[in-house]
Amino acid sequence: MAPNSIHWFRKGLRLHDNPALQEAVRGADTVRCVYFLDPWFAGSSNLGVNRWRFLLQCLDDLDSNLRKLNSRLFVIRGQPANVFPRLFKEWKITRLTFEYDSEPFGKERDAAIKKLAMEAGVEVIVKISHTLYNLDKIIDLNGGQPPLTYKRFQTLVSRMDPPEMPVETLSNNIMGCCVTPVSEDHGDKYGVPSLEELGFDIEGLPSAVWPGGETEALTRIERHLERKAWVANFERPRMNANSLLASPTGLSPYLRFGCLSCRLFYFKLTDLYRKVKKTSTPPLSLYGQLLWREFFYTAATTNPRFDKMEGNPICVRMPWDKNPEALAKWAEAKTGFPWIDAIMTQLRQEGWIHHLARHAVACFLTRGDLWISWEEGMKVFEELLLDADWSVNAGSWMWLSCSSFFQQFFHCYCPVGFGRRTDPNGDFISPLGFECSPACARERDLLLAYDISDLLPGFFLVQAGYICSWQKDSGLIWKSDDQWQCEGQGVNLNLSLSPGFPFVEAVGVSVVSQHRQDLVPCCTPICKPCLLQPSPCSGKVEHLRRYLPILRGFPAKYIYDPWNAPDSVQAAAKCIIGIHYPKPMVNHAEASRLNIERMKQIYQQLSRYRGLGKRLHFLLSSLGDSWLLYLPHTMGMEMEMGWHTPLGNSNPGPVHQVKQLHLINSSTVSVGSVPSGKRSGSILLNFDSEEHQGPSGIQQHQQKRLGVVITKILTPVTALNSISVTSHTKWEGTNFQCYGYILIGLVFVPLVLCSGTHQ
């Protein structure tokens, strides 16, 4: 008897490159694609309305694509564990397929369902397609530990075979004689619910800036690649004011929900690169966005406490402040810093912000200004950010707050300066009117000639009508020729707008460059006056563009720090700071001074010993603080301590007896072999557990808990005779480079250093 299958959709909301779905169909009599949605959960969950809308749009799209194959999507109200047994019986199911979920709670849930299915005699087929690689293989290759640095991760990945090719899109051909029994009342029983049904108030809800669904995702990827091909630049695009805005080529939410296969993206990028560059091996950096995602998935897959500070072995315990009022101000865009507030408004309204904008607000909340736990910020992103995935969200927050992954902490984003540098005019916050009224846009052959010959060479981006491109059916924006849309370098740039395109109707035209402050004065007088008139009917445009309309009247000079504007300017702008817009909630200079100090303290304490501390990988770690020298760690045992010597000093100064070296494991202990004339010391490293000798001399070992700081030990080791313990790995060489992890308040691997004599 041919099997009756269920394909269970969770992520991976697509018909292309869906190997598990293919398995469901293969040789089957019937197939039913199900998605579980718990309406009770929907109302109470902390996902924001944008995320729900995106999901429902994905489901709608999936349903309509399945209809084309004479099938339907079954949206099931309830919990999988409760409903599956009934479905198995009712539909006489013999096969269950789903996409592998690498996240710890997903794995747990899937294991339970697998067990249930086995008990019901249902065969279960699971396929990996949400990530490029089998994450367990990466971990195996790293000796059983997830890599903790992105560099290390890249090294591992470069040693692996390329990802598997995407499988064919589900089609009538593949369906063969497999059918989906659909009842008359399918819509009532299994239809995709609306937002209202889930209990959301959609009164006044603006239309989606990011429409969900596989169809949209596939349009976008084409657009994305066309744009890349045209620019022919595969490096990370440089930041400018336009990158802050939702782009019609953005893909991250689609990858998150699996509307777009990461493997499809991977191979399309590879093909394009080969075509354009005529070389066969693209660099890893080409896949940056995909690999970062993969990196965080790998780090999280074996760590159920990845989203917590307490009990999370890779997270540094920081003495974050608990401050609900400050947190609320941040989340509700009332910090008094327009740059931060505009980003948070954009996040709440649209569900997406640029990654540098994420860095800005995350840094502000955590280590930069407010000193509030990254977990709180992560929860807000979880609610609002379309592409927030458990692993990627938590991982990025740990990264940005310098709680893990060996981030440099010397630099905090300034909530004033960062914005000003990125977008000197403050268009992101509240643009000056570069809009044309519908009347002028309809003029034939409207021509704009910007003389930009005086400008510094650089990268200019001229973009027309980006807002309207968001309206349905106007996704043409990247498809048109360079008549009206151009990107590139040049001394003279001609831009003509043809009214033939629908989007011109209510368009904003803006010319943006990295050197915007230079551009504006010289192009303003040249522009046809009609273009500079504020548009009387661009309500929609304003709504989308002006995240903080209240600040519209401020000149660019003060847009990022309006509290510094003289009273007369505030009065002219019809916005008095402290009344119409809040005063800044912190003094950034003071806060960042304090916080840098706190970070230093923590990392110093992690390094614990001066001998290591001053070689700590982090800049600043030693900058002017020998406080810890005076605190002998080993109680009662006076350590012989010298005086502080600065990092980087060629003379290492007195070396003290280090009694204990805390070195955890790791994925990246490597021996640099720069021989020198100095006396060689031998180092015996011992770890309490199994060791592997990895390829290329990488020392790895099995240990569940990992520390978090990279230390670089160069000189101290020359001063030590040996680090001894029981293992039998012996490294010779004086210049011993060791990237190891030092503890994080949890577990040390203590290595006892014997008599530290200094030559």
Next chain:
Amino acid sequence: MKRRFSRQREDSSSSCEGLTDAFKRVKPTSDDAGEPQSNWARVPQEILLHIFQYLPLLDRAFASQVCRGWNQAFHMPELWRCFEFELNQPATSYLKATHPDLIKQIIKRHSNHLQYVSFKVDSSTESAEAACDILSQLVNCSLKTLGLISTARPSFMELPKSHFISALTVVFVNSKSLSSLKIDDTPVDDPSLKVLVANNSDTLKLLKMSSCPHVSPAGILCVADQCHGLRELALNYHLLSDELLLALSSEKHVHLEHLRIDVVSENPGQQFHTIKKSSWDAMVRHSPKFNLVMYFFLYEEEFGPFFRDEIPVTHLYFGRSVSKEVLGRVGMNCPRLVELVVCANGLRPLDEELIRIAERCQQLSAIGLGECEVSCSAFVEFVKMCGRRLSQLSIMEEVLIPDHKYSLDEIHWEVSKHLGRVWFPDMMPTW
């Protein structure tokens, strides 16, 4: 050893909670062992002490319940010289606090053993108050080091000044051999520093008091005049004066090792005083090896008085945006520069400035660049000029602007070549 591995280590000093819990876990192991227990009970005290000092407090507490001998060892003074009080409130901190009973016990039984004491205090005033309460009970001990550390916001500043001062002076008066004192962000004032000087002038070696607004230049001058053994000092720029530098470089004074100055702007457009070149020269003559560490948190327009003359600064940290012009002056006037961190700069590339710094700052061995721009070829030139002495090179990927000579992929090879080790720019996650 195995057990320490697999178990989550409670923070050593934090609490005795979970004591019973851990007992449940430990007991079965000692039962299954079934070995003759004789040897363990007879471990000499010195050995036991040696072992104990490697154990966190909680583990020692467990061990102390094993037998009388171990219990005695638990209370040995050597194990109580160093203690870190963690004072946190559940409403303001995620971290556990030192258990009140433990605090009581320490004050009762071990306060005379304490020598190295620090207080870590969260953002609540209650915690700062609790720290002061403990301080004022430390009457029969002689501390060598004392640190008051605010872990989140400067909560000592919230206390009534008199309350804080009276607690602090208890320590100053009773401890006659304080050598290190870390009291950043506290309301310490001139009279209390006088008490410190009166009692500890012979022993004081380190004084960290950044952002103590109640201290005046005269107050710190009094410390420098009297404490000739002072080797490390941290303070804000407004306390720095020519007199202070001259006092620190007087003949009677030991060589200064470390001077840290925080230059913080309280309100935009603030005017800063200048320090004479001759005062700095006197400093360098007296302490040729001293580190001068300066942290700047200024608005760009406030840099006017700085780096006009030669200054013996060794470590420079610019926490906010700093202009190309100021960095140009740094290149001209900071011959002793060892470490430079520039968090942000305008949009124009720092090419000439970096090259000048490489040329003129012969000691430079560490550099960090955040939101700045440097062209790839200028950066390579910079690295080439500094060569292997650049032991720390932390550059955000965004900083490097590809040009006709180098792309981003090439630069990592080129720089690695000049450094003699593998180098990569710092990368940020793209989401």
